Amino acid sequence: MCERRALAAIVIALLFAHCAWTTPGVGVEMTITSDDAPGAVLDARGDAHAIEHASLRIASIALLRCPDDRAALSTLLGPAIAHAHEEETRSLGPFVIDAIDPTPIALGRLTTLPGRYCDVRVRVARDAEHPTLVLRDDAAMTITSELERERVVRLASPITLDEGARTAQLAIRISLAQSLERVDPGAPDPIADGAAALGAILGALDVAPD
Numbered sequence: 575m576c577e578r579r580a581l582a583a584i585v586i587a588l589l590f591a592h593c594a595w596t597t598p599g600v601g602v603e604m605t606i607t608s609d610d611a612p613g614a615v616l617d618a619r620g621d622a623h624a625i626e627h628a629s630l631r632i633a634s635i636a637l638l639r640c641p642d643d644r645a646a647l648s649t650l651l652g653p654a655i656a657h658a659h660e661e662e663t664r665s666l667g668p669f670v671i672d673a674i675d676p677t678p679i680a681l682g683r684l685t686t687l688p689g690r691y692c693d694v695r696v697r698v699a700r701d702a703e704h705p706t707l708v709l710r711d712d713a714a715m716t717i718t719s720e721l722e723r724e725r726v727v728r729l730a731s732p733i734t735l736d737e738g739a740r741t742a743q744l745a746i747r748i749s750l751a752q753s754l755e756r757v758d759p760g761a762p763d764p765i766a767d768g769a770a771a772l773g774a775i776l777g778a779l780d781v782a783p784d
Contacts (some may be wrong), residue, residue, distance in 0.1 A: 600686060601735070602733070603680070603684075604635060604746065605744075605746070606678070606679050606681055607676060607677070607748070608673055623712070624711055625710070628674045629670055629708045630775065631699065631701065632667050632668060632698055633701075634668065635684065636684075637693070637694060643689055666684045667697075671748070686735060687735075690734050694726070695726045699722040706719050706721055709768075709771060717768050719769055723776055729781060729782075744783060745784035747780045749780070753774040753778045757770050757771045
C-alpha cells in the first residue's frame with residue numbers, strides 16, 4: 575500500500591512538473607473595455623440620470639477548462655488534487671475598473687497551464703477600501719453595492735493553449751448603458767438598487783477574442 579501511494583505521488587509530481595515547465599510562456603492577454611458611455615439613464619418614473627462615475631471592483635478573472643478536460647483531469651488525479659491543479663496559476667486581479675471609460679485597459683497576462691478552455695469566470699467583490707460597485711449621477715445620487723458575485727461566461731469557441739499556440743487574446747466588454755436601462759436608479763432602497771445594478775452589469779458581460 576505504501577509503495578502504491580509513493581508511486582502515485584511521484585506520478586502526480588511528474589504531471590505537475592510537465593504542465594508547469596515543458597510549455598513555458600502559455601497564457602492569455604486580457605483587456606477590458608466599456609462598449610459605450612451610458613449617458614442619460616431613465617429610472618422607473620421616467621426621470622433622466624446622467625451617470626458621471628461608475629467603478630466596478632473585479633476580484634479575479636480566471637479561465638476554466640472545457641468540461642470534458644476537467645472530467646478527464648478529475649478521473650486521472652482525483653477531484654481534490656484536480657481542483658488544486660486547476661486553481662494553481664490561472665487568475666488575474668484584483669482591479670478597480672472605470673466602467674464608463676471606453677478606452678481599452680490592458681489587464682495583463684493570465685499565465686495558465688496547457689489545455690482547452692471554454693469559460694471565463696469573473697468574480698466581483700469589495701475590499702477594505704473599495705465597494706464592489708459605485709454609481710453616481712450628476713445630481714449626486716449614489717448607488718453602491720458591497721456584494722460578492724461571480725459570472726461564468728461561455729466562450730463562443732474554445733481556446734487551446736499548447737506548444738503550437740502559446741498565446742491568445744481575450745477582451746471583456748462591459749455594456750453599462752444596456753445594464754442600467756433595466757435598473758431603477760430612483761428606487762428608495764439603495765441596497766436593493768445596488769444589488770440589481772450589479773446583477774445587471776454582470777449579466778451583460780461579454781468575453782470574446784480580441
